[in-house]
Each structure stands twice: as structure tokens, then as C-alpha cells.
Amino acid sequence: xxxxxxxxxxxxxxxxxxxxxxxxxxxxxxxxxxxxxxxxxxxxxxxxxxxxxxxxxxxxxxxxxxxxxxxxxxxxxxxxxxxxxxxxxxxxxxxxxxxxxxxxxxxxxxxxxxxxxxxxxxxxxxxxxxxxxxxxxxxxxxxxxxxxxxxxxxxxxxxxxxxxxxxxxxxxxxxxxxxxxxxxxxxxxxxxxxxxxxxxxxxxxxxxxxxxxxxxxxxxxxxxxxxxxxxxxxxxxxxxxxxxxxxxxxxxxxxxxxxxxxxxxxxxxxxxxxxxxxxxxxxxxxxxxxxxxxxxxxxxxxxxxxxxxxxxxxxxxxxxxxxx
Numbered sequence: 001x002x003x004x005x006x007x008x009x010x011x012x013x014x015x016x017x018x019x020x021x022x023x024x025x026x027x028x029x030x031x032x033x034x035x036x037x038x039x040x041x042x043x044x045x046x047x048x049x050x051x052x053x054x055x056x057x058x059x060x061x062x063x064x065x066x067x068x069x070x071x072x073x074x075x076x077x078x079x080x081x082x083x084x085x086x087x088x089x090x091x092x093x094x095x096x097x098x099x100x101x102x103x104x105x106x107x108x109x110x111x112x113x114x115x116x117x118x119x120x121x122x123x124x125x126x127x128x129x130x131x132x133x134x135x136x137x138x139x140x141x142x143x144x145x146x147x148x149x150x151x152x153x154x155x156x157x158x159x160x161x162x163x164x165x166x167x168x169x170x171x172x173x174x175x176x177x178x179x180x181x182x183x184x185x186x187x188x189x190x191x192x193x194x195x196x197x198x199x200x201x202x203x204x205x206x207x208x209x210x211x212x213x214x215x216x217x218x219x220x221x222x223x224x225x226x227x228x229x230x231x232x233x234x235x236x237x238x239x240x241x242x243x244x245x246x247x248x249x250x251x252x253x254x255x256x257x258x259x260x261x262x263x264x265x266x267x268x269x270x271x272x273x274x275x276x277x278x279x280x281x282x283x284x285x286x287x288x289x290x291x292x293x294x295x296x297x298x299x300x301x302x303x304x305x306x307x308x309x310x311x312x313x314x315x316x317x318x319x320x321x322x323x324x
Contacts, residue, residue: 059197062144067190069148070155074182078159083175086163093164097252100157102295104245106303109296111238158185161248196233200226243285246292 085092162181166174199222206219254262265287273279 058140060194062140062147063190063194063197065144066147066151067186067193069144070151070190071183071186073148073152074155074159074186075179078156079175079178079182082159082163082178083171086174087171093160094252094255096160097164097248097255100160101245101248101252101292102299103153103157104241104248105292105296106299107296108238108241108245109293110300111234111241112293113297113300155182196226196230199229239289242292242296243289244292246288246290246295247284249295250288250291 085096159178159182162178163174166177168174168177203219203222203226207216207223208219210216210219250262250265265284268287269280269283273283
């Protein structure tokens with residue numbers, strides 16, 4: 001009996017250690033996922049456009065196709081690649097962060113440029129009319145392929161940012177934390193996307209079939225408010241991309257050895273708003289966002305005139321092709 005009690009005590013001790021390890025993994029994954037906020041918001045803001053124009057019954061199946069490919073890419077391709085990179089070439093992580101930050105800056109600046117270019121909206125309407133006449137199944141296939149390409153780029157950014165934010169030397173710990181980030185962010189993003197794309201249908205059902213006047217009014221408010229909500233989501237996503245993209249680049253170049261830009265931003269924030277607090281964070285975010293916008297605007301002609309044509313020549317479209 002004493003031996004059995006000792007064994008149970010050992011099992012309990014092991015269980016406590018395992019539980020603590022799980023807590024650490026989840027905590028680290030939460031911090032790492034928070035660092036990738038800009039790319040996550042961008043992913044949630046971009047994806048709904050890929051189901052625009054399809055029948056309501058096809059919206060959720062399309063979202064599921066993209067989500068399934070996203071989790072496969074994160075767990076089967078990007079996670080092992082990130083672990084190999086962290087073991088054999090950790091010095092490359094800041095370089096990839098710079099490319100990821102530059103991509104966020106480009107995408108955010110591209111959206112700002114489109115908002116300021118009235119001709120762009122006319123072109124979008126003509127393209128939409130042309131696409132609506134094509135075979136629905138073929139159009140859905142092309143939309144899903146485009147969404148998966150875009151998601152792969154954003155997922156690579158998310159995994160790289162999360163990897164850089166992890167504070168551990170354990171390979172298995174990094175793998176477990178990245179897996180939690182991959183699954184958690186995918187569920188969060190595509191769960192939110194599913195709610196967004198079906199919100200107007202839910203609102204219409206409530207407005208048409210609600211038994212109570214309050215239910216009908218809520219449904220009407222949802223239907224009327226969704227276009228504005230999508231615009232606000234896009235605007236917030238753009239700000240997040242520029243802010244996070246600029247911040248990532250400053251931090252990455254400091255990791256490489258050039259600390260002057262990051263130190264300058266820190267000094268300005270401390271002089272204007274003190275060493276800590278919301279004011280300090282806001283000043284940094286504004287400076288990072290302005291820097292991200294300037295860099296993104298400089299990258300637009302490079303991407304559209306050089307990188308975009310090269311990617312199309314080798315069969316890769318992605319964001320550069322859409323921008324062009």
C-alpha cells in the first residue's frame with residue numbers, strides 16, 4: 001500500500017509538472033500570437049471579399065476550404081520550416097521579419113493609395129461585372145486559390161513573428177507553442193470570418209421572421225450596419241498593418257545591429273509622453289505607422305512594376321498580382 005501511495009504521489013507530481021508546462025506553452029503562445037496582431041486583423045479583414053458575390057449557401061463551404069488549407073499550411077509546412085530555421089539559421093529570423101514587415105507596409109499603403117485613387121474603384125466595378133458572367137464553379141475555384149495564396153503569405157508572417165516572440169530554448173516547447181498559435185489564430189480568424197459573412201443573412205432572417213418587434217429591429221440594424229462595419233474593419237486592419245509593419249522592421253533591424261531608428265522612436269515617445277503609459281505607446285504607434293506608410297508607398301512601384309511581373313512569370317500571383 002505504501003508503494004502504491006508513493007507511485008500515486010509521483011504520478012501527481014509529474015501531472016503537476018505537465019500541467020505547468022501546458023500553462024507555459026499556452027501563455028507563451030498567447031504572447032506570441034498577440035505580437036502578430038496586425039497580420040491577424042489583416043487576415044480577418046481580407047478574407048470576406050473572397051466570398052463576395054456568391055450564393056449564401058456557398059459562403060460557409062468556401063470559408064471552410066480556405067480555413068482547412070490555412071491550418072494545413074501552418075502545421076505541416078510553416079511550423080516545421082520555422083523550427084528548422086530556429087535551430088540551424090536563427091540569424092535569418094530578423095531578415096524574414098523585415099520582409100514580413102515590408103509586406104505589411106506595402107499592403108497597408110496599397111489600400112491607402114486605392115482609397116485616394118477614384119479610378120481604381122471604376123476598374124474594380126468593371127472587373128466585378130466581367131467576373132460575375134463566368135461559370136460559378138470555376139470562379140469559386142479561382143477565388144479559393146487566390147485566398148489560399150494570400151493566406152499562406154499572411155500565415156508565414158504570423159508564424160515568423162510568433163517564433164521571434166517565443167522566449168525559450170526548448171525545441172519541443174517552441175513547436176508546441178507554435179502549434180497552439182497556428183490552431184488558435186486559424187480558429188479565431190475563420191470563425192470571425194464565418195460570422196461576418198453570415199451576419200447579414202442572420203439579420204435578414206431576424207428582420208423578416210422575428211416574433212418580437214425588438215428582434216426585428218435588431219435584425220434591420222445588423223443588415224444596415226454590416227457595410228459600415230466591413231469598412232471600419234478594413235480601416236482598422238489597414239492602420240494595424242502599417243503600425244505593426246513599421247514596428248516589426250524597427251525591431252528587426254535593431255536585432256541585426258542597427259539600433260539608431262528604434263532608439264530614436266523611443267526617445268521621441270519618452271520626451272513627448274513620458275517613459276510609460278498609453279501616451280508613450282500611442283506616440284510609438286503613430287511614428288511606426290507613418291514610417292510604415294512611407295516605406296509602403298515607396299514599395300508600391302517596386303512591387304507592381306518589378307516583383308509582380310516576376311511572380312506572374314513563374315506562376316505565383318498572390319497579393320502582388322491583385323495589386324497590379
